Amino acid sequence: MTSPVWHPFTQHGLNEPIPRIVRTEGAALHTDDGRRIIDAISSWWVTTHGHSHPRIMAAIADQASRMDQIIFAGWTHEPAETLARELTRIMPPELTRVFFSDSGSTAVEVALKMALGYWANRGEPRHRILVLEHSYHGDTIGAMSVGARGVFNRAYSPLLFDVGTLPFPVQGAEQAMLDALEAACREHPAALIVEPLLLGAGGMLIYSPETLAQMAAICARHGVLFIADEVMTGWGRTGTLLACEQAGVVPDILCLSKGLTGGAIPLAVTMAREPIFEAHRSTDRSTMFFHSSSYTANPIACAAAVANLEIWRDEPVLDRIADLTERQSTRLPALTNIRNARQIGTVTAMELGAPSSAYLSDLGPKLLAFFRERNLLLRPLGNTVYVMPPYCIGDDDLDAIYSAIADAAASCASGSFG
Numbered sequence: 001m002t003s004p005v006w007h008p009f010t011q012h013g014l015n016e017p018i019p020r021i022v023r024t025e026g027a028a029l030h031t032d033d034g035r036r037i038i039d040a041i042s043s044w045w046v047t048t049h050g051h052s053h054p055r056i057m058a059a060i061a062d063q064a065s066r067m068d069q070i071i072f073a074g075w076t077h078e079p080a081e082t083l084a085r086e087l088t089r090i091m092p093p094e095l096t097r098v099f100f101s102d103s104g105s106t107a108v109e110v111a112l113k114m115a116l117g118y119w120a121n122r123g124e125p126r127h128r129i130l131v132l133e134h135s136y137h138g139d140t141i142g143a144m145s146v147g148a149r150g151v152f153n154r155a156y157s158p159l160l161f162d163v164g165t166l167p168f169p170v171q172g173a174e175q176a177m178l179d180a181l182e183a184a185c186r187e188h189p190a191a192l193i194v195e196p197l198l199l200g201a202g203g204m205l206i207y208s209p210e211t212l213a214q215m216a217a218i219c220a221r222h223g224v225l226f227i228a229d230e231v232m233t234g235w236g237r238t239g240t241l242l243a244c245e246q247a248g249v250v251p252d253i254l255c256l257s258k259g260l261t262g263g264a265i266p267l268a269v270t271m272a273r274e275p276i277f278e279a280h281r282s283t284d285r286s287t288m289f290f291h292s293s294s295y296t297a298n299p300i301a302c303a304a305a306v307a308n309l310e311i312w313r314d315e316p317v318l319d320r321i322a323d324l325t326e327r328q329s330t331r332l333p334a335l336t337n338i339r340n341a342r343q344i345g346t347v348t349a350m351e352l353g354a355p356s357s358a359y360l361s362d363l364g365p366k367l368l369a370f371f372r373e374r375n376l377l378l379r380p381l382g383n384t385v386y387v388m389p390p391y392c393i394g395d396d397d398l399d400a401i402y403s404a405i406a407d408a409a410a411s412c413a414s415g416s417f418g
Helices: 054-064 078-090 104-121 141-145 154-159 174-185 209-222 243-247 274-278 299-314 317-334 363-373 395-414
Strands: 021-025 028-031 036-039 095-101 129-132 164-166 191-194 225-229 253-256 268-273 339-344 347-351 384-387
Touching: 036 395, 054 299, 078 095, 078 268, 078 299, 095 104, 095 274, 104 141, 104 191, 104 225, 104 253, 104 268, 104 274, 129 174, 141 154, 164 174, 174 209, 191 209, 209 225, 209 243, 268 274, 317 339, 317 347, 317 395, 363 395, 384 395
Parallel strands: 129 164, 129 191, 191 225, 225 253
Antiparallel strands: 021 028, 028 036, 095 268, 253 268, 339 347, 347 384
16 A cells, blocks of 8 residues: 655655664664664754663653643743753853744744844844855745755745845855855844854855854844854754854854754754843733744653753763764775765765765765665765764764765766766
8 A cells, every 4th residue: 555645855756665664772773674774864963862762761751641732822831941941051141032943944933033023123124134055944934035045945936035145155265255244234134044064954064163253243243133053053963062162152043953852852942142032022912922833842842852951961972972073083084985075073974976066966866775775874965975873873883884885985986876
């Protein structure tokens, strides 16, 4: 019987196999036909400590036995209150307010609405948003609008709002972007939104902490709000809790999701500085922040996130991240037949095959199938292969990942992939 499921980012007309996962543990996924799949990309960048982490699973079970879901508009509950307090403890102290949502895309939507509402409620309406070339911030309408235009959103272009796009700060040519940002800020935009240090779906593109610091400084000089989308880069992926730490930057608005619950269950937050909250607080109900979803601050998800923060508090997570960073850094240089090898924290990336920046490169599906046959979850971005494993991954699994990449690179070099 044909499954009625419509999978994301899947062209069902190609009839590619879709493995069925029945169990997860640590850095592995187990299929219904008995295979063990190494999760080399943390199941789309979400799983930090490892799948089915006992502390997080226990917190979910305990919370589910007591309270499942309540409305959060005008009501509250202990898991959300505890999580908000713990977030303000672990995150920069300037970020005093925590707004809950459901995913990275909605965290970005909330951030954009906060920024526009801030200026509107101050009686100084600003509407333009500045973005970096090659950015990706999600798949809802606002998030697509501030992302790169192309195959991801071409069909939906009539719905997208106009933005100011800055060139990506290529190493050695950062000044062109900084000059463009300076000029754009003179036109009084509402905000700049960036993926700090690492652009994910845009090709795992890396830029320097110094450049990020200069971007934030330019925005501060001109009174432009600085939004950091740390949905992917947060929770240690780049080597620090937040990528912004490496630049000494505290954003005006911060978006977090993915690793917020250790990857176990969907949840997101948008954190903001106090003036942004105050701009929405009034006796005038028309200036309240008009955003919510039915499942805002779901208690079970909040309990999972609280358990995640306890792991960060009680266990040497940053040491594990440093160790994984080092273990990957010793394997990456050994690869041949690749281009532009790069690493930031626990993330490595490289290009295989003929030069191409196209997400729909013909090589992508061939690489995906090759890795799937080697019992690896690696999902290339076109010709770009990247590794972003859970922090618990062992050396044998890392060896298997990099051995498969080496074999794939050799096949590309010899023309075996066609």
